[in-house]
Amino acid sequence: MSEPRRLEVLRAIVEDYVHSREPVGSKALVERHQLGVSSATIRNDMAVLEEEGLITAPHTSSGRIPTDKGYRLFVDQISEVKPLSAAEKRAIQALLEEAEDLDDVMDRTVRLLSHLTNQVAVVQYPHLGSAAVRHLEFVLLAPNQVLVVLIATNGAVQQRVVPLPEPVPESTLAEVRQHFLGSVAGTKLTSLPQELALAVAALSFQQRRVGTVLARTLEQLAGINRDDRIVMAGTANLARSTVDFPLSIGPVLEALEEQVVMLRLLSEMKQDAFGVSVRIGRENPHGGLAEASVIATGYGPDSLAKVGVLGPTRMDYPTSMSAVRAVARYLSRILTD
Structure with a gap:
């Protein structure tokens, strides 16, 4: 069995199984793909793939399905990640650019990604540790009441009304x-x-009392840490994929809730040559995700925060x-503009 044909047969099995959810037989491969060999040759090739642990027979079916190892080889052999259509790109850009603040951006991101992939979409809030002050605003609501607004370079907008x-x-x-703005x-x-302490010290005596209150509020707003928060959408997609979780979908849902x-999983995922990271089945360290795959990539100026999708191993990986x-690219652009 030649190596190129082995990979071609595996690719065909993965693609057919992803789209049909049915075990794939040699006859179907010959009919649907231009493999240039007989059904008997394909059967021999499938036997070799099975011996190598790349495909397996569920129950007593004559067809075969990919294993985690098979999916991994398939993903590793993807030569290029196909671009989205022009219409999809316009839709992404329009939807994210209409967002009013960071919370809205995060919410729109996961809803959009879930719609595009039919998987569970997750996004981690951008890391505030590397963010800087972009803008400050003090809005007088009453003679002794002010709305304090802090806008960070990562797109985070924090605000609070203070007496x-x-x-x-x-x-x-x-x-x-x-x-303050000139100082920080x-x-x-x-x-x-x-920096705020130095700025307050440089105020006049008459300004210092109000400046102290405003500086304290800005410190509190800057300390609101969202590094440990994620947003998700599309959990209902898992409910439509229960056949892909023969043991139980419960552990997957529990992992999402925790x-x-x-x-921890997102922070450990390292990007490949395509700028994405893929964890397949038992490659995931958490036992509850042994029947799931996760695709993620970093976004933002430092690419520390991650955005991605989670679904069954029977996933349309490309x-x-x-x-x-x-x-992720559009999200980075929105947050840095």
Whole structure:
């Protein structure tokens, strides 16, 4: 059996099984694919693939299905990730650009990715540790009440209404805001407390009381850490794939609910030459995901936060890899513009 034909037969089995959910026989392969050999030759090739642990026969069926090892070889042999269509790209761009804030961006991202792949989509909030101050805004709501807004370079928008110790004219508030912005614009959120302390010290005596309150609020907003939070959509897609989880779909759902499991998995996934990472079946360290596959990639300026999909091992890997990579690129662009 030649190596190229072995890979071609495996590819055909994977593609047919992904689309039909039915074990694939040699006759079907000959009819659907231009393999250039007889059904008997294909049967021999399938026997070799089975001996190598790349395909297996479920129950007593004459057809074969890929194993985790087979899916892994198939994914590793993908020569290129096909691009999305122009219409899909326009839809992604339009949907994400209409988002009002970071929470809306995250929500739209997972709904879009779930729709494109028919899998469960997950996105990790961008890491605030590497983000910096992009903009500050103080909005006077009443003589002694201010809306404090902190906008970070990763797209995060945090805001809070705070009472002031005394009524403040709008001109004074504008002066404090301008002073703070000039002092801390571009400062990493992790260094914001130190820079704000210096900025407060440089205020006039009359501005210092209100400046202290505003600085304390900005510190609190900068400290709201979303690194340990993920958003997901499309869990209902798993319910339509129960046949792909012969043992039980329960452990998969439990792993999704335990965000620490997903966060640990996403943080451990390293990207390949295509800029994506694929964990198949028992390659996932968490036992509950032994019948699932996860495709993910990093996004944002540092690519530390991840976006991806989770579904059964019987997954359309090329399409899912393409969608994950495309959505991540648009997400990065939206957050850095």
